[in-house]
Amino acid sequence: MTAEYIDIVDTQARKKALKVFREKFQKLIDQIMKGKPPVLLLPKRTLQNTIYDETRKLLLLGPEKLKRSFLDLHEAKKFMQTLLMTRIIYEALARDEYPTIRDLYYRGKHTIIFRDEKGKRHEENTWDEQRESDAVIRDIEVLTGLLREEMLILSKEKGKVVGNMRIRSGGDVIDLSRMGHGAYSIESTPDLIEFLDVDAEFVLVVEKDAVFQQLHRIGFWRKYKAILITSAGQPDRATRRFVRRLNEELGLPVYILTDADPYGWYIYSVFKIGSITLSYESERLATPAARFLGVSMSDIFGAKGKKPYLTEAERRNFIIKAKDADIKRAKELLAYKWFQTPKWKTEIDIFLKKKAKLEIEALAGKGLRFLAFKYIPEKIETGDWIE
Amino acid sequence: MPQRAAVKETFKSMSPSRFFYEYKELAGFSNPARALYQTVRELVENALDATDVHGIKPDIVVVIRRFGEARDKYTVAVLDNGIGIDPKHVPYAFAQVLYSSKYKLRQSRGRFGLGVKMAVLYAQMTTGEPVEVYTSPLGSKRIYYFKLKIDIEKNKPIVLGKGSWSKTNDWHGTLVKITIRGDWQRAGWRIKEYIKRTAIVTPYARIVLITPDGSIAIYPRVIEKVPPGPKEAKPHPHGVDIEMLKYLIKNSKAKTLREFLIESFQGVGRKTADKFLKEAGFDPNLDPHKLNDKMLEKLAAKLKEYKGFRSPSASALSPLGEEVIEAGLKAIFSPEFVTVVTRKPKAYEGHPFIVEVGIAYGGEIPPSSEPILLRYANKIPLLYDEKSDVAWKVVDPNNFDWKQYLVTFPAPLVVLTHICSTKIPYKGVGKESIADVSEIEHELKNAVREAARKLRAYILEKKREQETRRRLITFLKYMPEITRSLAVIAGDGKVSEEQLKEKLVECIVRKLGVPKEHVVKMISSYEVKIEE
Secondary structure, eight states, X not given: OOGGGSOHHHHHHHHHHHHHHHHHHHHXXXXXXXXXXXEEEEEXXXXXXXXXXXXXXEEEEOSOEEEEETTSTTTHHHHHHHHHHHHHHHHHHHTXXXXXXXXXXXXXXXXXXXXXXXXXXXXXXXXXXXXXXXXXXXXXXXXXXXXXXXXXXXXXXXXXXXESEEEEETXXXXXXXXXXXXXXXXXXXXXXXXXXXXXXXXXXXXSOHHHHHHHHHTTHHHHHTEEEEEOOSSOOHHHHHHHHHHHHHHOOOEEEEOOBSHHHHHHHHHHHTOOSTTGGGHHHXXXXXXXXXXXXXXXXXXXXXXXXXXXXXXXXXXXXXXOHHHHHHHHHHHHSGGGOSHHHHHHHHHHHHHOEEBOHHHHHXXXXXXXXXXXXXXXXXXXXXXX | OHHHHHHHHHTOSSOHHHHHHHTGGGGTOSSHHHHHHHHHHHHHHHHHHTTGGGTOOOEEEEEEEEOTTOTTEEXXXXXXXXXXXXXXXXXXXXXXXXXXXXXXXXXXXXXXXXXXXXXXXXXXXXXXXXXXXXXXXXXXXXXXXXXEEEETTTTEEEEEEEEEEEOSSOOOEEEEEEEEEOOHHHHHHHHHHHHHHHHHHOTTSEXXXXXXXXXXXXXXXOOOOOOOOOOOOOOOGGGOOHHHHHHHHHTOOXXXXXXXXXXXXXXXXXXXXXXXXXXXXXXXXXXXXXXXXHHHHHHHHHHXXXXXXXXXXXXXXXXXXXXXXXXXXXXXXXXXXXXXXXXXXXXXXXXXXXXEEEEEESTTOOOBSSOEEEEEETTEEEOSOGGGSHHHHHHOTTTSOGGGGTOOSSBOEEEEEEEEXXXXXXXXXXTOSBXXXXXXXXXXXXXXXXXXXXXXXXXXXXXXXXXXXXXXXXXXXXXXXXXXXXXXXXXXXXXXXXXXXXXXXXXXXHHHTOOHHHHHHHHHHOEEEEEO
């Protein structure tokens, strides 16, 4: 890769990350040169150390720190792995490379061979599975306070976006309203995107890629001045960060449309609060103001003062019987603080009572126009969402 | 011979030869397998008694081979470099039952004067072959040859042939050949094991075993020092019975009881003799030869009861000693740890005894689910009836808390027990296991505990060392990866890998509390390679 093709935004991100690495690890070098045993202090990435911040409505890492000491027999290998991964990422940054987490796994995977004083040969791999190297990457993220995107580490692109909006990425200006039947893939490093101009009133995130395509082709986003996004299932980090930026930097309200089941609710939860296992990233990835637009249980069954969107006959045809796993998941969600609002309790109660779920496709089955021009706009207009 | 006279009284109605001929299983000749084992044992023990007891480094060759074409007949030949036998005594020593130079109060391997003659009797019964003896006494210029049988009814030797010729070399010692019906198939492993166990407690001996299956086992001499042999001692009053009392009186020229006691017993002086006789109600001036049976019975009982005698002397005992046990266990098992405990002399029923225990651990000892127990009594290995022996009772993991000493089974553990005494309390005539005598059990227990404590200290230290070594290896093996990463991040040679390594080594040294030279030496012998 020659320098002239590289975007200045990338270069600046690299410089920033390299500086953080040098500062952090200079401390370790200083420790060693002073004759102190090297110790890394990093926030604990455990469920116990995950805190729900009620005012900011975010899952955050707690104050507990983990001491990773090289001279602790049980920590020595992890310590070595952390330093090894740090070097690989550091070198990739310095060489203008864009490794994926899989690349990093392969680059660091090698065999340490040593012969003891009796001449016996021992072999040990630095790591064996990607699970191990991925965990080390997460440790480095919390240790440096840099997300992997900020270290220019790529992952598979999953999220897509269309809308009346122009952005700059890699030095190119891209018009998100001129994507034809296709859409713009949300890149692995959404922080390197520059928002140029926008003409939109809200953001609609759809769980299902198929529903996204249908809404795109029928011209939903043009008609309602929306930025239309799909996460295609569980959202990746890039999509979450992109949605967060739209909300935070452009002040656009975010509505989320998922299946009416506990898995759909959890996708919403990840967008809004953050992932439980990866709470350290929430601060940069979560969108606390995101709203759950539907499909809600009351849309299906109706509620006090609300007529259901489905007739008795439609319900019979569209709803699916909930599985044991769904029930179990719903009960787990009830334990989370952010699902303990009255509206969510009602939602989950109806679900547990009716033991029924519904896919968004079922609403499209009632008629795409119903979904695009009646259901969604009406719910937004009447404020029929859950926060 | 005075001994003969005494013994003859005991077996009035039947010739001793006839008696043992009828009851051969009493002496361990119950079947061809056992007989073969017993014959080897008797000859080897005689060979040792002719050497180490007299300060000679034993050089013993044992050859067992088939006799002619028969599959069940074997010739056992044992050659030693001992003091030899006076040719005058040879016929009696081999062909007259209960003729023995060992019928004295001293610790020795054989006791009844029975063993080798039983083998000769058994040979006569099963193959009809006479015993052949070649011997050259120490200092003699000739070698003497005898071919003997026993006249069973008269208990007298029959000399079938004899000869002598002058020596062309300086050999002295004895070679005995006995041909018996045997069962090598069944006895073989036990004979091999017997020789091995003998070698363990005679590391100053060179022993060669050549077997009918063509194998040759050579146990080389591993130490040069022969332990001092046992001395003879007068009997202790507590250890005397009526028969022995009669025998002692008969052999005594004492005119009074007082004199007799002082002369014939250990640790009895004028004062003790008078005090005892007064308390027992005997006239000190009585002629002992005039005592009737009733009075003898009373005297024997009083001697046993009286508390005022000094403890029995241990001077007649010959323990193996620390050096011998250690050398023997090391040579045979190649263990990583050996410890030996020799207890102070104690006594039971007037018989002095010493308990010795050796523990070998680790190394090439195969781990097993219970201790490998090597029992010895007066330097003789005991192979049969292990589980009924008092030594097993003591070391049995069901009774002895080995875990407390950091030994968890399966473990590579050998326990050697040696009991030496002027009288070993065997269970039965087979002389293969020792009875539960509480004094002996107590001493054994204390000795095993004492040795096990030393083993515990060793295991503890070893564990600590292993742990340190494990940590050291871990740190050293990961160090290159760490210093390399830090050197890269520091950039442009600001700090070199070597500098970082040096500092880290200092840290490791401080953390592990090991000498720096040790770590540096380990690093220099280490090779860490990173394959990418």
